Amino acid sequence: MQILGLKLIPLTEPLHRRKEALAAGAYFAMFSYGGYLGVLFGVYLLFTRFWWLSLIYTCWIYLDRKTCETGGRSSPWIQKWSWWRHLRNYFPARTVLVPGFKLDPKKNYFFGCFPHGIIPHGPFSSLLSPGTTLQQIYPEMTVKIAPMEQFFHLPFVRELVLGKGGISCSAKSLTYMLTRPEGGFGVSLSPGGAAETMYARPGQHKLVLKHRKGFVKIALKTGASLVPVFTFGEIDLFDQIQHPLVCRFQLFLKKLFHFTFALPLGSGFFQTSFGLIPRRKPLFTVVGLPIDVVRVENPTQEEIDELHQKFIKQLVHLFNTYKYDYLVDPEASVLEFNNTLAVLTKCHLTNLFLKPYGYNP
Template sequence: MVCPLRSLVRDYRRTQGLVTSPHRSHGPDMSFKCKPSQKPNKQFWRYASFLAFIATFLLVPSTTSWASALHRACYMAYVMTYLDTSYRDGSRAWPWFQRLPVWRLYCRYIKGQVITTVPLDPHRQYIFATHPHGIATWNHFLTMTDGCRFLSRIYPRPRLDLGATVLFFIPLVKEVLLWLGCVDAGAATANAVLERGFSSLIYVGGEKEQILTERGRDLVVVLPRKGFCKLALRYDCPIVPAYAFGENDLYRTFKYFKGLQLWVARALKLACPPCWGFPLLPFLPLPAPVTVVMGAPLSPRREGRAGGDVGGSRGGEPTREEVEDLHARYVEALTALFETHKVQFGGRGPGARLEVR
């Protein structure tokens, strides 16, 4: 058996370029393989969470009781799960968990629903580009579970959604996200997901959009975000624009020191905007209705080839002009989607406008 600490040190040396290897094995049970990111920040939370668990274990007073021994054994067994790579391959997705009745209760609490303007082909692969991020992306539970019948009636095709790296190193949160079919949002993982033919949901605005969240304000960060367009062109995968009306109204936020919050998010790859919901339960979202509206898929347009082939066929590296064209079409489609449904589902007046940054 390989020593966990030795494996951890070897991984760190490899990310720093101190050890070279033609390939890295993730074990025989992985659904697919992808190269780990070469950026140290991408591995920071993995090392930090593992060492924090070890430190906590060492600080707990030792006793001779069988209960303490059992507790320590279970504790160390759970710590070992932080050394696997399921957050990059999606091997722990659990369809039964995604269809539990509890998700229907959640949808009733926030009065959630998913609306599609055109039927989605269950045999086609899509990239669901979603806005806004909100404080905690509560709207994501409407589409990655069957609480609103999205998985059983609207789009039953297997999907692996992208989530922030740090979330996969928080106890219990990690397990829930893995069972719901979420994977790390790194570039290598995103490419591997689409190459294997999975559909995926991406929150394009990311941490910046999360920090800029304000009640009653409709703002999306999309102008500098073009990576999802490159993925769509590379794998001939149509983009489905989606807007979650009501997501920004679930929390009250602190409107000051946005610049400092953005700096912290860039430095730590972690956004923690001050917010509160109910007075006594601040993290519990307010019961504002949330409606995810999905527009018509945008097929990539490439010179001399057709887009949208089933199964993630490779279209090669896109040109700058192709990326700009698809990105402009997406921004236009997203804006039109908001304008069409802002009164019916967003509770906004006819004069409301979508801020595009």
């Protein structure tokens, strides 16, 4: 039913679907704005009789700042929350293992996940949550997710990310996790990061990968097998507002804080025309065959480039093979590799504007 152009959700919507929508909206809100609200709440407490709680927690964050670089601190209690089950069922999110896929519990694995989207829903729901296909087949494997380091400096959100199995995406943190001698560990990383967020729009399969080689270098230095992962449907969850002024502010934040933001256009709790809840689109996270990597203490640029090209080749093959199963218009869907500069050019920004922020065409 539509009223004033709004597509309303029927009042007869089953309760379980309402719970799923609430879980999806809470996930987006928590990881987008939760940390900043936590900071404001901490500042507010300083002006109340509970000021000492804010000071104690600030000291705790400082003393606990290295935990995200030494394997994190998972909480079985947090990992079993029904929140994650409702989030996975909302889309729904499914894991697809390619034929011949096999993991050795004595080895460590580095999952390179694309696309990033506004927020990576696919890898989070398909690789990290209990009850997924990967964890059912390989219960002995422990998979960690590596978001940007800023999450671990934000109050309250950091505890949730750590409890869910998060670690920092810094080289030190990834190296620590991927060199565990007992094996059986995996790390999920979205190398496209903040730059790829700017491309996240329905129908645009554009990846920031051409010049992203840091994760490949870490795979070589640790000897961890590199696993290409592609989530079909990730870019369909949100549209976003694109305007030259918005691009300017995005670039400013990326330069200053190494992350950026998007103005997402998703769904609402009572209507589907706009809102901050991701659209209810199916997510299929396809996990490709692991690329065996021989450990090299000091890899040369040639070795890094060779493995990087091999990863890209397998990722493209993964996309071209499975797009016929999971995309509505597979023939018109092409995987493109771009960089942030291409987004800015699309926003019609001039060289004079780009240079102050360190981008020279």
